[in-house]
Amino acid sequence: xxxxxxxxxxxxxxxxxxxxxxxVAFAVAAGEVLGIVxxxxxxxxxTAFAITGLLPRGIQQTAGLVRLQGEDLAMxxxxxxxxxxxxxxxxxxxxxxxxxxxxxxxxxxxxESAVRHRSIRAHEARRLGIEALQCVRLAEPERAFDAYPxxxxxxxxxxxxxxxASLNEPALLIAxxxxxxxDATVQLQILALLKRRLGxxxxxxxxxxxxxxxxxxxxxxxxxxxxVIEHGEPQFLLHHAQHPYTRRLRDAALALHxxxxxx
Amino acid sequence: MSVVLExxxxxxxxxxxxxxxxxxxxxxLICARETLALVGESGCGKSSLARAICGIVPIxxxxxxxxxxxxxxxxxxxxxxxxxxxxxxxxxxxxxxxxRHRIGxxxxxxxxxxxxxxxxxxxxxxxxxxxxxxALAARLPxxxxxxxxxxxxxxxxxxxxxxxxxxxxxxxxxxxxxxxxxxxxxxELQQRLSFAVLFISHDxxxxxxxxxxxxxxFRGRIVECDATARVLDAPTNSYTKLLARxxxxxxxxxxxxxxxxxxxxxxxxxxxxxx
Numbered sequence: 460x461x462x463x464x465x466x467x468x469x470x471x472x473x474x475x476x477x478x479x480x481x482x483v484a485f486a487v488a489a490g491e492v493l494g495i496v497x498x499x500x501x502x503x504x505x506t507a508f509a510i511t512g513l514l515p516r517g518i519q520q521t522a523g524l525v526r527l528q529g530e531d532l533a534m535x536x537x538x539x540x541x542x543x544x545x546x547x548x549x550x551x552x553x554x555x556x557x558x559x560x561x562x563x564x565x566x567x568x569x570x571e572s573a574v575r576h577r578s579i580r581a582h583e584a585r586r587l588g589i590e591a592l593q594c595v596r597l598a599e600p601e602r603a604f605d606a607y608p609x610x611x612x613x614x615x616x617x618x619x620x621x622x623x624a625s626l627n628e629p630a631l632l633i634a635x636x637x638x639x640x641x642d643a644t645v646q647l648q649i650l651a652l653l654k655r656r657l658g659x660x661x662x663x664x665x666x667x668x669x670x671x672x673x674x675x676x677x678x679x680x681x682x683x684x685x686x687v688i689e690h691g692e693p694q695f696l697l698h699h700a701q702h703p704y705t706r707r708l709r710d711a712a713l714a715l716h717x718x719x720x721x722x
Numbered sequence: 723m724s725v726v727l728e729x730x731x732x733x734x735x736x737x738x739x740x741x742x743x744x745x746x747x748x749x750x751l752i753c754a755r756e757t758l759a760l761v762g763e764s765g766c767g768k769s770s771l772a773r774a775i776c777g778i779v780p781i782x783x784x785x786x787x788x789x790x791x792x793x794x795x796x797x798x799x800x801x802x803x804x805x806x807x808x809x810x811x812x813x814x815x816x817x818x819x820x821x822r823h824r825i826g827x828x829x830x831x832x833x834x835x836x837x838x839x840x841x842x843x844x845x846x847x848x849x850x851x852x853x854x855x856x857a858l859a860a861r862l863p864x865x866x867x868x869x870x871x872x873x874x875x876x877x878x879x880x881x882x883x884x885x886x887x888x889x890x891x892x893x894x895x896x897x898x899x900x901x902x903x904x905x906x907x908x909x910e911l912q913q914r915l916s917f918a919v920l921f922i923s924h925d926x927x928x929x930x931x932x933x934x935x936x937x938x939x940f941r942g943r944i945v946e947c948d949a950t951a952r953v954l955d956a957p958t959n960s961y962t963k964l965l966a967r968x969x970x971x972x973x974x975x976x977x978x979x980x981x982x983x984x985x986x987x988x989x990x991x992x993x994x995x996x997x
Contacts, residue, residue, distance in 0.1 A: 498897040499868065596986075613764045640894070642763040642924035643968035644989050650970075651982035667897050670927075670970030674977040697972055711902045712972050715927035 461529050462486035463630050463661035464510065470522030471505050471514065471685075479518065480505050480685040487631070487661040492654070494664045494676035494693070496708065502685040503665045507633050510663075511548055512540035528630055546576040549624030549660075551653070553636035556616060559608040565592070565619045566604035569626060576627045591622040595652055614645035618652065625656045632657060635665045650675055669712040673697065681705045725790075726918045727752045727775065727808070727886050732784035734767070734774045744770040746942040747784070750920075752886065755912060757919040759933035759950070761926065761965070767942040768922050772888050775920065777805045788885065806836070809879035813891035815871035819863040825849075825874055826859030832881040848877040853907060869900035873907070880915065890922045905931045926969050930954055938962045941993070964989055 464487045471480035480502040487493045495503040508514045510525050512532065525532045527547060532540055544550060552558045560568065569588030570581060579587070585604075592600035595618040608616055617637065624632060634653060638646040653662065654675060666672050672679055673693040681689040681702065689702045700706045734745035745767040752758045760768045773779045775786055777793065786793045788804050796804060812818045819828055829848050830841040838844055846856040852873040863871055872892060879887055889908075893901040905928060912919060923929050929936060930950060937947040938959060946959040957963045967985055970977070 498899060598990075643926060643965055643970075644763060644985065647968045647970070647977070647982050648986045648989075650977055651979050651986070654977065654979060668970075669898070669972040670974075673972045673975065674970045694973070694975060708898060709972065711898045712927075714902060715898065715925075715931060716969075716971050 462488050462526075463491075463528060464663065465526040466506070466510065466523065467526075468523035469506065469509060469525065470520065471502070471509050471518060472521040474517050474519065478521070478685060480509070483523070483682075483685075483687055485680055485687070485690070487663060489630075489659045489661055490657065491678075492657070492662040492664055492676045494666060494672040494679045495682055496666060496669060496672050496679055497682035498667060498708075500684075501682040503682050504635055505685075506682070507635055507663060507665055510631075511544050511550065511633065512537070513544065545572050545629075546627050547630050549627070549629035549632045551617070551620050551624045551632065551634040551637045553639045556608055556613075559616070559620070561608055563607075564604070565606055565608065565611070565623075569604070569623055572623060572626055587626070588622075591626050592619065594625075594656065595619070595622045596648075597622075613641055614648065617641065617645075617649050621649070621652055621656060625660075628658070629660060631661050631663065633663045633665070636667070637664075638671060639666070639668070646671070669697065669709060670716070681708070724754050725751050726754050726788065727920070728785075728787040728790075729771070729775055730785045730787065732771065732774055732786065733782045734770050734779055735782050743942050745774065748939070748942075748944050749784075750937050750944065750947065752918040752920060754885075754918055755916050756935070757912065757921055757933045759921045759923060759929040759936045760939060761923060761929055761936060762939035762961075763924070763965075766939040768939045769890055771939070772810075772890055772920060772922050775886075776808055776810050776888055777801075806882055807885040809882065809884040809887055811872070811875050811879050811887065811889045811892045813894045815868070815875045815895075816863065818875055819871060819878075821863050823862075824859065825861050825863070825866070828863075828874065829859070829878055829881060832878060836882050844881070848881055851880065851911065852877045867900075868896055869904065872896060872904060876908070876911070880911065880917075883915065884917055886918045886920060888920045888922070891924070892921075893923070893925065893928050901928060902931075908932060926954060926965065938965070960988075961992055964992070 469483040573584035940961040
């Protein structure tokens with residue numbers, strides 16, 4: 460079976476030619492969770508932005524190939540590529556408060572996305588939106604539908620963001636530090652939800668937290684200074700890290716956890 | 723050990739709208755050189771209690787005592803002086819460091835307020851204290867890394883040699899390796915300077931590394947408070963038990979979805995139970 464997402468020889472650089480990401484290659488299959496771990500500045504978020512065609516101004520893809528469901532995304536027009544987000548690629552970020560539009564209700568964002576990408580009518584979109592909020596286990600989906608982002612708690616906002624990201628059943632879900640701002644119990648709920656909502660989609664999970672990565676990912680890539688330095692199955696990688704940087708990340712994470720291991 | 727800071731039966735409410743009690747009848751005490759962690763989920767009241775202790779939000783009931791003196795029952799000037807003995811460090815150094823001021827000026831400001839005669843020398847000492855090159859004094863915050871900025875925020879808080887450092891999620895915006903270095907730095911500084919730390923965090927791994935004791939808050943109340951290992955490894959309160967179960971250890975393997983959802987249901991149940 461061909462992978463949902465295939466990235467080969469990806470290079471990203473500043474307009475002046477300074478390389479930021481070099482020679483990144485990976486593939487994610489349907490139903491699979493691939494994690495990218497590394498510290499800030501390692502290029503993990505830029506890699507995700509390059510896939511969605513949403514690189515910040517002044518930064519561009521300089522080399523390589525991104526294929527979504529077999530389709531070379533370089534062949535799309537810039538507008539076509541931007542339209543991927545919301546339809547074929549769903550995105551979940553660390554802080555929904557800064558990625559949601561603060562003056563729009565959760566419901567109006569859901570309706571807009573459903574209407575734009577599915578060519579359905581508004582009342583039908585409303586039903587879909589409320590259903591989506593039910594699916595992410597928001598206690599009062601109709602109240603959440605009419606709420607503004609700031610009226611929800613951090614955990615509720617992240618649920619709403621997952622509802623929006625997965626509304627149109629995207630082939631690929633990208634989650635960039637989705638639980639970094641959340642406490643442990645809510646983090647667990649959100650990770651379980653991401654896994655449940657994934658279905659036959661592929662999930663690219665970007666995180667600096669090895670506990671989060673190991674809990675969800677089938678495979679991990681470790682990035683440092685714009686390059687993939689190591690990859691593998693999480694437990695194998697953590698136990699048999701070859702690269703000193705991976706060992707340093709692991710040892711720092713284990714030191715933070717002290718002696719306690721929860722089964 | 724001598725008690726430095728004491729919060730007695732403190733309540734805080736936000737009366738905007740419905741008079742919701744953010745903090746209900748909370749009591750904690752911190753001794754010199756001690757780190758007390760305040761943990762709990764977002765909205766549990768831990769930041770409100772920290773802000774009340776720092777005098778940023780008013781308390782409805784109870785008292786805050788520093789070295790036994792009630793901070794709400796002092797002459798105004800004495801209150802101000804006493805409040806300066808309690809300094810805060812926040813999660814996001816970008817929001818707390820003036821982007822237009824150079825690091826040297828940011829560190830000199832509290833020194834000048836305190837009447838320091840030779841701020842330049844003290845600025846160099848403070849940078850040295852947090853293991854930063856004194857040449858950084860000439861830089862702007864945006865020229866520093868996240869970890870460096872947080873070190874500057876700590877140096878500024880320590881400029882007036884406070885008795886208590888209140889740190890509200892100081893590691894949340896940092897990478898694992900940077901956070902580990904910050905924890906080592908805080909421990910070393912505390913050994914040298916003997917201040918007490920109130921460490922507010924949702925990260926139990928960091929709490930384990932830093933705190934002598936942990937107070938757990940749930941729905942505005944302190945539900946458990948004891949030595950760190952006792953609370954995290956053998957919790958007695960039902961919320962603390964859930965919290966300990968929810969920690970993701972890197973070597974623990976894949977998340978069990980059914981267990982995660984069972985935990986979710988228990989958590990929801992706790993929230994609907996009357997307290």
